[in-house]
Amino acid sequence: MMGTTLVLAPPGDRLAAAVCRRVAHPIWHSRGRLPEALGIELDPQGRLLGGQFTPARARLPVRLADLTGVLFRPGPLWFAGRAASSPARRFIDYEIKATWAAWLAALPCPVVNRMGPSWFVDPQGYRAHLAADLARRLCLALHPDGAWKQSRRALRTRAASIRSAYWVGGEVLAASADAGEPVLAADLQARAATLNQWAAAAGLSWVRIDCVAADGWAIDGVDPMPSMAGEGDALLDAAGARLAKVIE
Amino acid sequence: MILLIGAPVDPALARLRLLLRQTGAQHVLLDERALHDYAIEDRPAGTAMPGWSIRGPNCTGRRPVGAVFVRHWADAASPAALAAEHRRRQPLRSMLLATNCLVVNRPSQAWANFCKPAQLAALAALGFEVPRTLVSNDPRAALQFVLQLEGRVVVKGVSSAKTFPRVVGPWHIQRMHRLRQCPAQFQELIDGDDVRVTVVGERAFATRMLAGQPARAGAADAALPLEIVQRCLSATRAEGLVMSGIDLRCDAQGHCHALELNPFPKWTHYERREDPVITEQLARYLADNQNAPSDVWA
Numbered sequence: 009m010m011g012t013t014l015v016l017a018p019p020g021d022r023l024a025a026a027v028c029r030r031v032a033h034p035i036w037h038s039r040g041r042l043p044e045a046l047g048i049e050l051d052p053q054g055r056l057l058g059g060q061f062t063p064a065r066a067r068l069p070v071r072l073a074d075l076t077g078v079l080f081r082p083g084p085l086w087f088a089g090r091a092a093s094s095p096a097r098r099f100i101d102y103e104i105k106a107t108w109a110a111w112l113a114a115l116p117c118p119v120v121n122r123m124g125p126s127w128f129v130d131p132q133g134y135r136a137h138l139a140a141d142l143a144r145r146l147c148l149a150l151h152p153d154g155a156w157k158q159s160r161r162a163l164r165t166r167a168a169s170i171r172s173a174y175w176v177g178g179e180v181l182a183a184s185a186d187a188g189e190p191v192l193a194a195d196l197q198a199r200a201a202t203l204n205q206w207a208a209a210a211g212l213s214w215v216r217i218d219c220v221a222a223d224g225w226a227i228d229g230v231d232p233m234p235s236m237a238g239e240g241d242a243l244l245d246a247a248g249a250r251l252a253k254v255i256e
Numbered sequence: 257m258i259l260l261i262g263a264p265v266d267p268a269l270a271r272l273r274l275l276l277r278q279t280g281a282q283h284v285l286l287d288e289r290a291l292h293d294y295a296i297e298d299r300p301a302g303t304a305m306p307g308w309s310i311r312g313p314n315c316t317g318r319r320p321v322g323a324v325f326v327r328h329w330a331d332a333a334s335p336a337a338l339a340a341e342h343r344r345r346q347p348l349r350s351m352l353l354a355t356n357c358l359v360v361n362r363p364s365q366a367w368a369n370f371c372k373p374a375q376l377a378a379l380a381a382l383g384f385e386v387p388r389t390l391v392s393n394d395p396r397a398a399l400q401f402v403l404q405l406e407g408r409v410v411v412k413g414v415s416s417a418k419t420f421p422r423v424v425g426p427w428h429i430q431r432m433h434r435l436r437q438c439p440a441q442f443q444e445l446i447d448g449d450d451v452r453v454t455v456v457g458e459r460a461f462a463t464r465m466l467a468g469q470p471a472r473a474g475a476a477d478a479a480l481p482l483e484i485v486q487r488c489l490s491a492t493r494a495e496g497l498v499m500s501g502i503d504l505r506c507d508a509q510g511h512c513h514a515l516e517l518n519p520f521p522k523w524t525h526y527e528r529r530e531d532p533v534i535t536e537q538l539a540r541y542l543a544d545n546q547n548a549p550s551d552v553w554a
Contacts, residue, residue, distance in 0.1 A: 045394040045396075046391075046392060046393050046394060046439070047390060047391070048390070048391045048392070049390045049401070050376060050380075050386070050388065052380075052385050052386055052387065053380050053386075054381060054386050055380075057388070100437065100438045102417050103417065103438050104439065107393070107414050107439040110414060113374035114373065114374070114377065126364070126370075128370065129367050129370050130367065133353070136350065136364070137365075150354070
């Protein structure tokens with residue numbers, strides 16, 4: 009099977025659907041579990057020697073080498089910890105998370121986003137680290153509490169002073185709520201070169217950037233796995249088109 | 257001043273404190289077991305610069321801190337207690353993330369060994385040779401890997417959770433079906449001695465394990481080829497760390513394979529109490545690399 013794009017997302021994910029409409033041979037793995045028959049083999053130089061997986065509801069395995077790109081948009085409960093579970097169950101959950109991270113790291117094709125270990129283990133700390141790093145590179149202030157906010161905050165519940173934009177494969181798109189007044193998007197687009205360097209260093213192609221207008225902009229948060237629940241179809245289409253270009 | 261964060265009962269922290277006391281280096285301990293007794297404020301009142309003040313036992317919030325050493329202490333038994341501890345630590349984490357002080361090591365940059373296969377690939381990219389490795393939840397793929405390597409295979413965890421590597425034997429073969437519930441990492445068995453390289457700043461110390469016991473720690477460049485020592489230093493820097501513990505398996509000719517890099521090494525296991533060369537280097541590094549002006553007061 010040649011030229012296959014793998015989409016890892018829960019059923020009904022609108023952004024994943026927008027990407028699937030634009031790529032030639034999408035496979036949509038919608039279960040929040042590791043695919044069956046997953047194997048990742050590294051040679052003594054750390055290169056991918058081989059590997060495959062069998063997607064949900066598929067009979068034949070897919071070779072990792074045949075993938076042209078991967079969209080990784082796990083559902084909100086895919087990695088939720090089981091607070092009341094036994095130590096053995098927690099160990100298994102931890103090992104499975106590490107295997108997801110190993111899989112993303114080993115894929116020899118573009119992955120959006122190729123989340124590293126810290127996202128799996130300490131997502132809040134990882135977002136705070138991203139926000140602090142971005143603020144430093146853009147020479148912007150960091151809003152004191154913003155960086156530690158919970159992820160997946162629906163845009164409709166955001167504070168009125170917050171403006172949001174998406175960094176999508178080298179381009180800035182204004183959040184739907186700010187589409188009529190895309191000042192933040194324009195300001196960020198003017199700093200695209202710095203954003204590109206930051207995103208490349210972080211291994212990200214796709215993030216939401218929240219800012220507060222104070223004396224200039226202050227970074228309020230960075231979400232590398234943004235929910236698109238409150239966004240309009242036009243933004244989803246535009247983002248899907250950009251992401252399809254990155255992973256196809 | 258050096259700020260130590262952790263628990264005084266941690267043997268590594270206790271040895272470092274002792275040495276700092278002996279050398280007269282000014283330091284203070286933030287005892288994480290009693291974190292609720294401390295007030296950590298950002299942008300403290302009365303200061304022109306942004307920063308953090310720490311008040312509590314031993315901490316007046318007035319003395320400038322130039323370097324921080326952190327070894328988080330975790331004794332929470334339940335997930336709920338762990339979550340509560342995590343919340344209490346948030347101001348501390350915020351400070352460790354953004355302070356201008358030297359931090360050994362910043363926790364936000366110390367997650368690489370959570371995923372050992374990804375870390376192996378990163379070490380290989382720096383020039384280390386690594387064991388041939390398979391990560392799988394597929395019993396057939398695992399058996400095939402074991403057959404290909406004629407049984408010379410070790411099985412271990414994929415994550416940083418504590419597991420004990422074991423040579424694959426009949427017991428494991430009979431239980432391969434369990435991989436469907438929990439994936440595992442299989443690695444080619446490499447002959448040679450285990451060598452722990454502990455990096456502190458620009459210096460590295462090697463400790464060879466003999467029959468499971470650490471021999472005397474010494475300068476790594478006296479025990480290992482120079483290019484291996486340079487790779488250990490580079491790998492530590494590449495992870496954004498000051499200190500690391502790198503596990504190697506080396507044969508008699510000095511040919512080494514990298515196995516993993518630990519961002520919070522328990523170095524006291526790899527030096528002798530009567531000859532604490534690693535602790536001495538750590539104490540010296542913390543004392544000599546303090547940043548000024550400070551943005552933390554304790």
